[in-house]
Amino acid sequence: QKEVEQNSGPLSVPEGAIASLNCTYSDRGSQSFFWYRQYSGKSPELIMFIYSNGDKEDGRFTAQLNKASQYVSLLIRDSQPSDSATYLCAVTRGRRALTFGSGTRLQVQP
């Protein structure tokens, strides 16, 4: 069973702080890693993807990948109340469909 694990939260951070969201995966052959944001009652929205070990930055978001540790994280700098949502980690390899984690609920306190 290929699993993607996330802490369900909620993770509560004050406005302006850095939010750190973590994800581990069991399939060592995973090649592509994605972070999606899902507001309550809405569909997942792609934030960013990462393929290589290291960091990838896009605006206030940084994805970090460590394949040896089977670990991927998402940092959100200068967190805003509008960032309050559930963040979904998804992984895949080869031609396979994305496998999602259960998500971490983030609450940004004004």
Place this chain on the structure above:
Amino acid sequence: EPEVTQTPSHQVTQMGQEVILRCVPISNHLYFYWYRQILGQKVEFLVSFYNNEISEKSEIFDDQFSVERPDGSNFTLKIRSTKLEDSAMYFCASSDRQGDYGYTFGSGTRLTVV
């Protein structure tokens, strides 16, 4: 910005009835997917579709489910005989490459089986 369109947004059906959920993927996308999300649970993969055939399916996608691309724009999910446990949000997604840059999801159809 291009989007994936799903209809209806909400469907209520009686147990044992057939339902068809409809999706219009982004026009230049070639890969199509159905996922579902039971309330409070994770997004679960059902099936992927490419070149007019199923390319991958999960254990959830049993004989009561089928997919079809009846024309050049629509992509449908049929559930033949609905059960109470089929109640969920069903998301259609599409991608231009095989998920290399992630999928674009539709807004979903909330299916309620009573």
